[in-house]
Amino acid sequence: MSVARSPTSSQYQALYQSTVQEAAAGGSLLMGKLVAAARTQLQTREAACRELRERDALATSAKHLRNWEAELCKRYPQALLDAFANPDATRKAGTQSIADVAFDELELMDEVQVQTSVTLARTQQVAMLAAEASLAELNTLICSTLGLVAVNAERNPLRPQVYISALQAVVEQTQLPPETQLDWLVAMGTTLGQELRALYVQLCAALRGQGVVAAGYAVVPAPSGLGVGRGVAHGLYQQPATVATAVAAQLGQKPAATGLVAPTVGQDNTLLTLDKLRRLLAGELEAPSALSAKERFAQQFSQEFEEGDFQADAHVTDFDATVPAALEALTELKQVDAFVQRIQHRRSTAAESPAGETTIEAIRAHLRSQAHGLAQTLSLEVVSLMVDNIAHDPRLLTPVQQLIRRLEPALLRLALVDPRLFSNKQHPARMLVQEVASHSLAYASTQDSGFTEFLSGVSQAIAPLEQAAIEDAEPFEEVLQQLQNAWAQAALVSAQSRELAKQALQQAEKRNLLAEEIGREIADHPEAVQVPDVVMDFLCGPWAQVVAFARMGGASSEGAADKYHAVISALLWSAHPELTRKDIAKLTRLVPLLLANLREGLETIRYPGTKTSVFLEALMGLHQAAFRAAKAPPAPLQAQPAVDAVVPAKRSYLVDDSNPWLAPQEALASNFMDLPDATSDSSAPVYVPDLLQGGQHTSQEPTEVPALSSLALGSWIELWVKDQWVRTQLTWASPHGTLFLFTNAQGATQSMTRRSGDKLVAAGHVRVISDRPVVDGALNAVAQMALRNSVNTTY
Incomplete structure (x- = not known):
């Protein structure tokens, strides 16, 4: 879709280029200030440090910084110029900005990559808040020089994120230990924001002095009904008032009135941060080993009869004498597993509706109280956030959102026994949620044909999960299989027609690729330059399709393929004005056979009869012109121009590979x-x-x-x-x-x-x-929220 541009965009083009080049040229001076600030901060930390190893590490980091200062100042201008031309070029996998953390990639990141992501996001936050007012004005002026009618902040190549990406790229080029690079980035962050604020003020004054009229901000209504973390699930929401407001919206904060927002010291060990989420996905937070079946039975039996609800009602005095015999009998009868399942079923049922309450908040609170260890606690949190994001996704119709919400209690119970259920894309529980959400996207409204049946089928299928004892993923797998079978059965007829359509399109593409090759051969024929366009268009287009189709027919069509290929030379000769005039007898003998072969070949690809008639009429006109020229008296001899002047330029009549022809x-x-x-x-x-x-x-x-x-x-x-x-x-x-x-x-x-x-x-x-x-987007929002928590929290 084309972007609206102002009528003065051409006048501003040179000014935009000079502004960008000036900003890049100032990179050397800017880097010098960043290095000086970082050196001072490292020295201050070294003087205050009491641990010898950490103090030595800081001293080494400061020494490396002194050695690299000149090279950093030399390289930063070019890095800025490259980043201004392509802001995403220097962004590395695993060190994404605050908007780009991918949940499924987090497990592959190491601790240093996570720390780098947090550091860059925090640097971005500090820089944007420091430069808020001047950046907001610069956005309007830069967008105006780009010819944009309305402000699009992402089109401003001088925004803080680009400076940070270039800074990261230059620091990475030193190939020093990651810990040293992080020390530098942290130390440079605050100063970068202050320097950018001054730079933006200077650039704004220069642009206004050149007569640039600021572009306006478009009014964008804030989306309603955001779930936890959903504000960034589908991109960062920018409010046009100020950059500080936009950053605050991105970070889930209230806008700061003045000054910078410093990270807060965290006290909650269960707060979901990016590092904890990574460790959860990697399995680092789980217990070293799982309990055996007997140990699990002993633990649950102890909780049930010694610590659980039965203590209050215990009135039998000979309990100690009867329990060992009961245990022995259960073991002998191999009923331990069944007994454990009954206990778990009673617990899961109680967990779903604690004390008679059925609100999702009560269920969440009760299950959190049942969690053992940080892995289970954080797993419950991730599932709740994921469901919240999906249940507030405006692409899903309200009844579908409610269906997803109904699945949450069962998902939470599964999270207690499978803390990483969401880390595997093929996990039955994750696939179930995804399949329901994906199939629901087929319906734009609740009134669409088939939606009622879809909703009813899913509702009935997931109903057993609301009461089932969740010990593993098997109940989810059964429901998923049931739904997939039902959907496959319903789509059986459409699947057959879709397969026929795929086969037809596959044949069409294969034939078109072969026809393109044939068309190139025809265009390269020595006589092609003398043949009229109407014939060349036909040969490189429809007739190339005929020959390709015959060749694809295999050995049974070998004779036809040779015959139709021979038509190419015959048709080129018959349409060549000089050759036909010299041998009218040959043309007379050729025309009937040529026309018959043309009609026969075009019929094999079901070429439209009207188009066939149009071409044959044009061809007959060329032949008649040749006959008339042969009967006319010879023209008087005239001086002939140079050969190079009469040979037409070579033309191209290739099949358009973006627009293949379908029979x-x-x-x-x-x-x-x-x-x-x-x-x-x-x-x-x-x-x-x-x-x-x-x-x-x-x-x-x-x-x-x-x-x-x-x-x-x-x-x-x-x-x-x-x-x-x-x-x-x-x-x-x-x-x-x-x-x-x-x-x-x-x-x-x-x-x-x-x-x-x-x-x-x-x-x-x-x-x-x-x-x-949909699930990927919801989980990405969870990762982004964890990053925001990390940016604003220091442990």
Whole structure:
């Protein structure tokens, strides 16, 4: 989708480039100040340190800083210039910014990478809060020089995040121990914010002095009903008033009135921080070894009869005499496991509704009291946050949100016995939540056909989990299998038609790739430069398809393939004006056979008869012109120009690989969408894709919709078709990314080429509903919240 630009954008282009270059050139002086501040802080910490090993480490870090000072000052300007040109180029995996922590990658990070992420996020926070007012003004001026009508802060290459990325890149180039690099980044953070504030004031004054008129902020309504951590699940929410307000919203804080927000000293050992979350996912917080079956029985039996509820009602005085005999009898009868299961079932039932209360808060509190160890406690917290995020996801209809909420008690009980249930994408519990959420995205409203049946089926399937004794993932696996079987049965007919559509599209792409190769061979033919465009377009287009189709037919079509390939030379000769005029007798003999072969070949690919007739009429016109030229008296001899002047330039008639041709039967099998060149439709509403996640439609400056070729399989989108938005899912893409197949909730398929998809995107006729799994987004929000806790907490 094109971005609106101001009429003066061309006047500001040179000014924008000079501003960026000036900022990069100032990197050397800026780095000098950062190094000086870091050296002072390291020396202060060394003087105050009482532990010899730590003091030596600080002294070594300061020594390295002195040695590297000149090189750092030399490299930072270039690093800034590179970062301004591509802000994401220097961002390393595992050291993401505050908006980019991925839950599933956290387990692969080590402790130093986690600390680096926290340090960078804290540096970003401090820098943005220090430079809030001047950055807010600079955003308006820079966006204006870029030709933007409304402010888009992410388009400002001079924002603090980019300076931090460049700083990290230069420090990493030293290849010093990670602990030393962290010391430097921490020490430089506060000073960087102060220096950026002064730089921004200077740049703003310079831009205003050049007559730059500030762009305006677009008013974006705040999404309602945010769950815990959900504000960053689908991107950072920026409020237009000030950068400080935006940062506070990102960090889950109230905006600071003045000064900087310092990290608070944490007291709660169970607070979910990024490091604790990483250790939980890595299994570092779990008990060293699990109890055996007998030990588990003894523990639960002791809790039940010696510490549990039965003590208050104990009135039998000969308990000690009877219990050993009972235990022996149970062991002999191999009923220990059954007895343990009855105890666990009674406990799980009680846990679901403690003291008669059924609110989710009461259930959470009760299960927290049952947790043993930090792993179980944090696991309960992660599950609660994940469910909160999903239950507040505006892409899910309200009844679906309620279904997910109904699953929470069972998920919490499972978390007590399987603290890392969410770390495995193939875990039945995680897959169950994901499958329910993903299938629900097929419905745009509760009134859509099939939604009532979907909701009823899921509700009945998950009902047993509300009362089941959760000892492992088996109950979730059973429910998941039941739902998948039901969905597969319901989609059986649509699956068959989808498979036929896939086969047709696969054949079409394979034929088009071969036709493209054939087209290149035809375009390289020595006589091609003298042949009219109408013939070359036909040969490199429809006829290349005919030859390719014959070749794909195998040995049985070998003769046909040779015959149709021979037509190429014959047709080139018959359309060459100089050659035909010299041998009219040959042309006379050739034309009937040539026309017959052309009709026969085009029929094999079901080429439209009207288009066949149009080409044959044009070809006959060329032949008639050759006959007339042969009967005309010879023209008087004239001086001939140089050979180089009369040979036309070589032309290209290659098949467009982004717009493959489909035969009529292939188009019918896949419900092919063939778009005309002009797809603009003023009746289609202007769509803001990044606000879709919040269910908002505004007049804010639109942002770019990703190309269909970049979407993952399973992504849900909406297409503007016949004056309405139609929801559908990307279910297949061809191996070479030239054809795409979509399937809606009713199983109806629709296919299009990459070019058609690009046209729809450019016209604003595509909006992305979900391009990643709902559970992934919810868990990413949990990781981001853990990062925020780490940024604002020091232990």
